[in-house]
Amino acid sequence: MMRVIKVTGDSLSPEYREGDYVVVATIPFFLNRIQVGDVIVFQQPTYGTLIKKVARVERDGDQFFVVGAHPNSVDSRQFGPIARQALIGRVIWHIPKSIR
Amino acid sequence: MIFKLFEALDKRFGFERASAHCDIPCGIYDPSGAQIAALTVVRMVDLMAELEAKGGAMDKAFANSMSRYIAVKEEHAEKAKHEIRVIWGDYIKPQHIEKYPQLHEVVHKIMQLGSKSRQTADRDTAVQLVDAVNQFAQIFWETKGVKTKRAKAPYNPPLEMVYPDL
Numbered sequence A: 001m002m003r004v005i006k007v008t009g010d011s012l013s014p015e016y017r018e019g020d021y022v023v024v025a026t027i028p029f030f031l032n033r034i035q036v037g038d039v040i041v042f043q044q045p046t047y048g049t050l051i052k053k054v055a056r057v058e059r060d061g062d063q064f065f066v067v068g069a070h071p072n073s074v075d076s077r078q079f080g081p082i083a084r085q086a087l088i089g090r091v092i093w094h095i096p097k098s099i100r
Numbered sequence B: 001m002i003f004k005l006f007e008a009l010d011k012r013f014g015f016e017r018a019s020a021h022c023d024i025p026c027g028i029y030d031p032s033g034a035q036i037a038a039l040t041v042v043r044m045v046d047l048m049a050e051l052e053a054k055g056g057a058m059d060k061a062f063a064n065s066m067s068r069y070i071a072v073k074e075e076h077a078e079k080a081k082h083e084i085r086v087i088w089g090d091y092i093k094p095q096h097i098e099k100y101p102q103l104h105e106v107v108h109k110i111m112q113l114g115s116k117s118r119q120t121a122d123r124d125t126a127v128q129l130v131d132a133v134n135q136f137a138q139i140f141w142e143t144k145g146v147k148t149k150r151a152k153a154p155y156n157p158p159l160e161m162v163y164p165d166l
Helices: B002-013 B032-054 B060-091 B094-099 B103-119 B123-143
Strands: A002-008 A021-025 A039-044 A048-058 A063-067 A087-095 B016-019 B148-152 B160-164
Touching: A002 A048, A002 A087, A002 B002, A021 A039, A021 B002, A039 A063, A048 B016, A087 B002, B032 B060, B032 B103, B032 B123, B032 B160, B060 B103, B060 B123, B094 B103, B094 B123, B103 B123, B123 B148, B123 B160
Parallel strands: A002 B016
Antiparallel strands: A002 A021, A021 A087, A039 A048, A039 A087, A048 A063, B148 B160
């Protein structure tokens, strides 16, 4: 249903920063409605559990091209689009470490 | 307040982690490696000239020393190029280029002088390489808001170098 996850790394900085918490929805209701601009958590074979922003929805919603905000972000530009099966959840609540 | 609550819950239950992975999360960049490498190129050219000036026999001892100097010159000229390429490619951003429009030209000059330093034993070329790397270092520290100072290297060759004034 819901999972709380802590963000590590800075590829989504400055919006999401190291140490922030996010609440992700894992139910199909949310996962079936992923759109460009959504932030998703997914499993990547090489890098493990990652959090990135959706830049493109491909193959009628079966694949997502994800990117980070930082120029050095490791994302779909390196490892390709993410399959729907790799999805863990969609961020529905962001709890930043500090008020910006 | 809410964050503190989540933090306390995290300590108690240990939430999962999701990485916003970056290729280079450390952010550690420093042109000093390139400066020392460029200075080493000049030093090797000087040692080559000294060995030649001794006028001894062209025996295996001579060949051994000369080939070692040449190998180190090769290695450090390439290292200077590599170090600059990394900073240029990974650290330098469009806003830096906007503020320092000469930056691309300086980097290109370093690449050219680094190659020429490998191809030749010309001291002037090696000194120009040091100068160009110093120019890059000056700009680099300015982008970080760090003042610089110029001082002679405390070893041979005692060329003037750019150092961060910390």
